[in-house]
Amino acid sequence: MRAVYLFKRDLRARDNRGLAYASKRHKEIVPFFIFDKDIIRDLKVDRKRLGYLYKVLALLSSQIKVYCMQGSTEEVLKEVFKTAKPTHLYTTTSYSWSGRERNKVIKSICQAYGVEYVEVFENFLVRPESIPQKKVYTPFYTEWIKRVDLTEEDPQDFKVPDLPLPTLKDLNIDFDSLEPFHPEDCFERLRSFPFERYEELRNYPAIDGSSRLSPCIRFGVLSLRSIFKIAQGRSEQFIKELAWREFWYHIAYNFPQTKDLEFHEKRRNIRWENRQEYLQAFLEAKTGYPIVDAGIRQLKEEKWLHNRMRMIVGSFLTKVLLIDWRIGEEFFKEYLLDYDEVVNIGNWQWTASVGADPKPFRLFNPILQAQRYDPQCEYIKRYIPELSDIPCEKLHDPIRYALPYHKPIVNYYQRISIAKELYRALS
Ligand SMILES: Cc1cc2nc3c(=O)[nH]c(=O)nc-3n(C[C@H](O)[C@H](O)[C@H](O)COP(=O)(O)OP(=O)(O)OC[C@H]3O[C@@H](n4cnc5c(N)ncnc54)[C@H](O)[C@@H]3O)c2cc1C
Incomplete structure (x- = not known):
């Protein structure tokens, strides 16, 4: 049984629950990423975010083989299904509005092609829906901190078959490169950031006093678990900021009209x-x-x-x-x-x-x-x-x-x- 794994905002090979889950069930997995043409078209003025994404994918591709394709979700999925002939597609659960819509599309294409669609929870420390509805951050945080789940899951060994599908280097995309952001710096930044001084320095924009990990989180270069574990016991304020991120997802989940x-x-x-x-x-x-x-x-x-x-x-x-x-x-x-x-x-x-x-x-x-x-x-x-x-x-x-x-x-x-x-x- 061969599976395909669609990377989205979990662009890392280690401590990735989605990939770990798939690898426990399949010996052969086809990891892939879609440069969605609708998303690319949306970036009118500045394409530097794409440059960063490109670097993130290059880093990921240095760890495992990832097929990368450009097109609409539908076009790419059809191509992948035709070529890889998978029984299952694995991807992460989305809680953003656009992500939920996209997952619906992916699921329906899977159904049309007889591919089993499996969503795996990732990219949060606590499931947004597991906390009884809160409208205010402080009571949300009280519940959130009790539920944080730090179980890391590394993928088991799996084989990536050679297929006639493009990888990153085959894509001829001319993205502006983005200096000074390098996704590989996320690891060093996490290791060396002085969390003990975060509360004291974080409010002064002239000082390099906040973690600047937001792009690493946004693209999933680092797992939230790894960040939480390093900050734990060193800065409660920092942990509270991670909870703010999840609070907004809790609000979006409960009040989608917002x-x-x-x-x-x-x-x-x-x-x-x-x-x-x-x-x-x-x-x-x-x-x-x-x-x-x-x-x-x-x-x-x-x-x-x-x-x-x-x-x-x-x-x-x-x-x-x-x-x-x-x-x-x-x-x-x-x-x-x-x-x-x-x-x-x-x-x-x-x-x-x-x-x-x-x-x-x-x-x-x-x-x-x-x-x-x-x-x-x-x-x-x-x-x-x-x-x-x-x-x-x-x-x-x-x-x-x-x-x-x-x-x-x-x-x-x-x-x-x-x-x-x-x-x-x-x-
Ligand atoms: C008007 C406005 C728009 C914003 N838009 C975004 C956005 O599009 N994407 C984004 O990631 N953050 C956004 N933020 C939140 C926050 O400003 C950034 O997360 C933070 O500045 C990133 O820098 P840092 O990694 O050094 O943060 P740190 O202070 O080091 O915080 C650590 C992490 O906690 C999270 N975090 C911190 N503050 C917030 C917050 N207020 N809300 C949610 N999560 C938070 C982020 O993931 C951040 O990386 C916005 C804030 C404001 C006021």
């Missing part, structure tokens, strides 16, 4: 201004608020953004410029290397105070945030070097001090009072 609709029902009718000139200034990092513009520049240049900056930038777009969070969500989607549909939507809703958050209105005053989290303006000056000679105090507060820079597009204080009124009416 893909498009605000979790906070009363806030589904906010009248976003969506003014084009404000949006344009934001997208071009010309808001006149150095801390905000520095964040937008970091995102565009590095395809990654510090969490504190994601909150500052997101809050500015929604509560100061009064632009719909969905537009911000799309913007992040375009650039983030760690882009995750469920986590991004959950966090954008949270930042816009329309999501799963017991606090009715969160404020990220860009002036106070800059003073507190970038006290020496190291971050601002790193991403906006043309402001290097300006005293930091002035860069923090572009309302009080006129800068030789873009004029602030709006007055924060005036705008935030408009936002407060708007939100109060929808509490």
Whole structure:
């Protein structure tokens, strides 16, 4: 009996439950990956995420033979079934909206071809559905931490048959390469990251104080179990961040409508201004608020953004410029290397105070945030070097001090009072 194994967001050969499960049942397995043409087409501006994915697949291919094909899920599956003639297809369970839809398609194609479809739970420490429905993070965490399952499972030996199917090197795809991200660095980063100092340093965007493991998690280069085990006992705060990721999946599972609709029902009718000139200034990092513009520049240049900056930038777009969070969500989607549909939507809703958050209105005053989290303006000056000679105090507060820079597009204080009124009416 020959099986095929479809890799998705579990791109590693070790400690992979899906592959381990398949290898216990089959001596011959055909591992494969689909460069889905619909997903590739979606990446309009920036193809660097694909460059990273390519490197991840190259790393995986150095450990086991993986067939890689480009096309729609349907086209590729038909080709694989015709060539490999499997009895079973194994893949991981998906909990994202698009992943669930895709798994439905895969399952129906399997049924049409008489191939048994098997989903294996992976990519989470706790099954999102195993926790009784929670709407708030803290009670979710209390339940989540009790259920964390750290059992590692390495695949048993299996044979990969030689088939007339392409591997990565046969694909002639010209992806932009993405420096300085190398998936092989995930292992060293995990080993050497000072988890003990995480809580103290994680909020300062100028410091390399957060793990930067998000792309490693997003593509499954590292298993969550291996990350949890190393952090355990060294940083409870870090473990709590891993739980945040799973909280958003728990929300998406229980409230699937939140893909498009605000979790906070009363806030589904906010009248976003969506003014084009404000949006344009934001997208071009010309808001006149150095801390905000520095964040937008970091995102565009590095395809990654510090969490504190994601909150500052997101809050500015929604509560100061009064632009719909969905537009911000799309913007992040375009650039983030760690882009995750469920986590991004959950966090954008949270930042816009329309999501799963017991606090009715969160404020990220860009002036106070800059003073507190970038006290020496190291971050601002790193991403906006043309402001290097300006005293930091002035860069923090572009309302009080006129800068030789873009004029602030709006007055924060005036705008935030408009936002407060708007939100109060929808509490
Ligand atoms: C508006 C907004 C959009 C975001 N979009 C994404 C996204 O598309 N993909 C994504 O992975 N994260 C997203 N985040 C969460 C968070 O900013 C990133 O996970 C984090 O900055 C990644 O850096 P790190 O690996 O150094 O994180 P660390 O601080 O080292 O945290 C460790 C891990 O915990 C998880 N984590 C941390 N914070 C959060 C959080 N708030 N929500 C969920 N998981 C978290 C991540 O997997 C992260 O890698 C978003 C946050 C905001 C405010």
